[in-house]
Amino acid sequence: DIQMTQSPSSLSASVGDRVTITCRASQSINSYLNWYQQKPGKAPNLLIYAAITLQSGVPSRFRGSGSGTDFTLTISSLQPEDFATYYCQQSYSIPYIFGQGTKLEIK
Amino acid sequence: EVQLVESGGGLVQPGGSLRLSCAASGFTVSNYYMNWVRQAPGKGLEWVSVMYSGGSTYYADSVKGRFTISRDSSKNSLYLQMYSLRPEDTAVYYCARQYSGSYLDFWGQGTPVTVSS
Numbered sequence: 001d002i003q004m005t006q007s008p009s010s011l012s013a014s015v016g017d018r019v020t021i022t023c024r025a026s027q028s029i030n031s032y033l034n035w036y037q038q039k040p041g042k043a044p045n046l047l048i049y050a051a052i053t054l055q056s057g058v059p060s061r062f063r064g065s066g067s068g069t070d071f072t073l074t075i076s077s078l079q080p081e082d083f084a085t086y087y088c089q090q091s092y093s094i095p096y097i098f099g100q101g102t103k104l105e106i107k
Numbered sequence: 108e109v110q111l112v113e114s115g116g117g118l119v120q121p122g123g124s125l126r127l128s129c130a131a132s133g134f135t136v137s138n139y140y141m142n143w144v145r146q147a148p149g150k151g152l153e154w155v156s157v158m159y160s161g162g163s164t165y166y167a168d169s170v171k172g173r174f175t176i177s178r179d180s181s182k183n184s185l186y187l188q189m190y191s192l193r194p195e196d197t198a199v200y201y202c203a204r205q206y207s208g209s210y211l212d213f214w215g216q217g218t219p220v221t222v223s224s
Binding site: 032034036038042043044045046049050055087089091094095096097098099100101 | 142144151152153154157165167168201205206208209210211212214215216217
């Protein structure tokens with residue numbers, strides 16, 4: 001199975017900050033990497049797919065990058081509604097493993 | 108408008124069974140890969156199972172042999188039959204549509220399952 005290692009597991013930041021979350025796959029997954037945002041008590045919401053493509057309706061302050069084994073989610077200027085938990089997921093092969101999540105908290 | 112609505116969750120004793128349903132609208136379930144993903148209390152997301160549009164099914168090792176994914180085209184619904192339930196199966200269960208065999212673009216609101224005596 002492909003393992004996904006996400007870091008950091010938690011992050012404190014302020015409104016307006018730029019933050020970066022990293023996801024590393026245990027083997028190459030090409031660009032089969034997706035990012036989701038989840039708020040408490042809600043279902044996950046797709047942000048970015050195929051490593052770099054912004055899902056329709058997602059603000060442009062979210063950016064994905066990477067390919068192969070190393071991927072990054074960057075939020076350029078944090079807004080209050082961005083404080084949530086973020087997960088990466090590989091869709092290269094079954095099982096479609098998720099990263100363990102990064103909880104983004106207000107400083 | 109695409110919608111997924113799960114139902115069937117509840118409290119069940121260890122060793123018991125439960126069948127979850129996911130009613131879809133706005134698209135045809137049998138034309139897509141459809142997944143079940145779960146989240147234990149306070150934990151991260153865990154992929155559980157997928158059914159391909161062609162009918163092939165796959166499972167996480169943690170549920171293989173105990174859970175069965177299926178669909179009913181006449182009801183445009185996805186199901187997860189769960190047997191031999193364990194306390195560690197306690198979670199909110201989400202169904203999710205997989206677009207282009209890649210990403211999960213639509214999710215239901217989830218249905219909670221509690222396995223406890």
